[in-house]
Amino acid sequence: MENRKVYLDKHTNLLQLEEHMYPLVDVDTPNVFRNLFHYDEIPKIAFNDRIVPHSMPDEIWITDTTFRDGQQSRAPYSTDQIVTIFDYMHRLGGSQGKIRQSEFFLYSKKDRDAVYKCMERGYKFPEVTSWIRANKKDFELVKDLGMKETGILVSCSDYHIFYKLKMTRREAMEHYLSVIRECLETGVSPRCHLEDITRSDIYGFVIPFCLELMHLMEEYQIPVKIRVCDTMGYGVNYPGAVIPRSIPGIIYGLRVHAGVPSELIEFHGHNDFYKAVNNSTTAWLYGACGVNCSLFGIGERTGNTPLEAMIFEYAQLRGTLDGMDTTVITELAEYYEKEIGYQIPPRTPFVGKNFNVTRAGIHADGLLKNEEIYNVFDTGKFLNRPPLVAVSNTSGLAGIAHWINTYYHLKNEKQVDKNSILVVELKKWVDAEYESGRVTVLTDQELIREIERICDEKGITI
Template identity: 25%
Template sequence: MKHFVSPFNQAVDLKFPEKITIYDTTLRDGEQTPGVCLRTAEKLKIARKLDELRIHQIEAGFPVVSNEEKRSVTTIANEGLDANILALCRTKKEDIDTALDCNVDGIITFLGTSALHLKHKLKVNQEDALNICMNAIEHAKDHGLFVAFSAEDATRTDLNFLKSVYKKAEVYGADRVHIADTVGAISPQGMDYLVRELKKEINIEIALHCHNDFGMALTNSVAGLLAGASAVSTTVNGIGERAGNTSLEELVMTLLLIYGVDMDFNIEVFYELSQMVEELTNMKVPENKPIVGRNVFRHESGIHVDAVIEEPLTYEPFLPELIGHQRQIVLGKHSGCRAVKAKLDECGIAVSKDELCKIVGKVKEKREEGKYINDKVFNEIVRSVRGPFEF
């Protein structure tokens, strides 16, 4: 695996959990992005690709939402994938029974625990909320399901109440509790403190469901893992409500290359998975999106291109082939002779040094006139300098 990240990373003594679980919620929270609606065939296609990645758990959907959603979750659950299939449920018996009908391996059941949610959304007090949650957990465990309980808006919940909810969830047999940073309102330092405080009180797995409203979902996830959490919720391309969720590809590659935590994922499928989700959700991946953005391995500046042609790791932390991506040299205002010559060599065109300089000059001129230097424009430039030729 050819990559080169900062050697100072290894100078810091950090301890991650021995086993980390990634549960991907592209098909649930990702689909809750306004305007996104995935049909059964589309969900199954993404689920298969996630399984090819060797993801640990797939949150396949929220089956009580509609008949089509229930059909989608059932289809994925019966596909024979290696990943465990989870369904989202409210803390309602009918939701859990619907999930059972889908033949899933487990559920994530949730209830808002912050004063904001209890007062303005649920209109119940803390004691009633506690009873509602435990009844749901008990019902699911009675039917042999893996049960994760998620405290919605956990990061804005009174700490003592949050501890009591999670402690009681453990007593009632929950397999995992989730810290939902529902509006991305916690800092990495706050996440570190919260997880460490909870670890003093409970002995079951803690998971992190981070939103990216302040651009800190990835950092908060890493901070939580270092504090003792051992599971993280992700979405492909970081999609999801509002600013989205922790990006699957960013988290996995950060853990692998920056922190040296190898979870044995088949990372070669990342770019293909990213493009698939982009196409099926009609949510364009930003050009500068970390890891899978189209610009991550595109180079135009002459200084950069010269170095990249000699040794790609001068301006890339890892080679694009590692995730199924590819490098692209872009011609434009900042291009130098070496970049243009590389393009000419690619086309099998030999030119003199004087012709090369003229072509470089014309490339810069055309780009500054507003033209994108695609193959057609480059063809025209070369013809104008050296006459007709065959590409």
């Protein structure tokens, strides 16, 4: 006890007593937490009510995996599409670079061409980084391209170590450390992707491994980043939940017991249990500076943490966007639908076609009187998408006029009112639809078609 160091914690400004060291716990048989993850049962969330403190870093940011994990579940992007999306990402992240990095594959010529073109843009942010196989040839490729950092897969659960790699924990650790050392020898900073961390033995393998990584960082004086990969989406944000499912517990352990600085911790979530956004926010709250995301959540299986979601999480936590241009989110959604052909589910928050469309008659009435009543924030200002009221038998002339003005972005003297010929004629058609027995709301396509017909017949220009 007397030999344990007392130090000042920079987040709490309280003196802390250095924790005990955590040696590797080598085991003969894998610990797969069968009490929590019984394959023929739904996974269990258990609690021990051990609470760890919030430790929000001074600065937090977003990193992007749209061109890496985001490409593993869809047809590959063309080189031109990657460069265009990268340009959008640069504008979206703003001058303060809140979208800090974007990671790329380097396997194919197309991938490398995209990397060259993105690097030629000369942007400080997002920094172009890579994900490679752990071998000398790929390390040299990263160095030749002028990249400072690369991601390397270091799976950390016994599911992967024993069943996939066919190794013991000690063999896996020694293999990983030799690979990381090889990377450091080339002068490249490794980003260690701790795959399947939410089914791993945190204090028997992850913490001892990360302690060794910190020793390597000290030896080579090159940053070693830790990516906390909730590969299967098992992570939970509930206070007092047990590890390995506890995101607060994992982040706390890395920071306090493995000594990993917040700026070198990054969380990568998946959405298998609808928790990717909450878990990413939780990682920020408990001490990770970075959260890794993909545009619109496109990624393996149920997808990654949606990048656009974390921008609005950032604003809610910090009270500012710090220079991020959220209107670019709408431009990206339109680009994906029109140029790439990707159909965003219509109820997707912030980007779906219907995310701020009101259909219920009583809600529509309130929205028309004051849009604050039924809109989450000024979506016209932040997303260039004013709220819409869907047209139905309860809309009335005012509701139809509101739909036309918002859908066509009509301003000032160009706006129509409830006495406009267009509105009156469209109302007649709407009434006829419901008098004939219709019970569903009218689609945008139907309304556009009828508006075009009325405009042609009456010589009206919108």
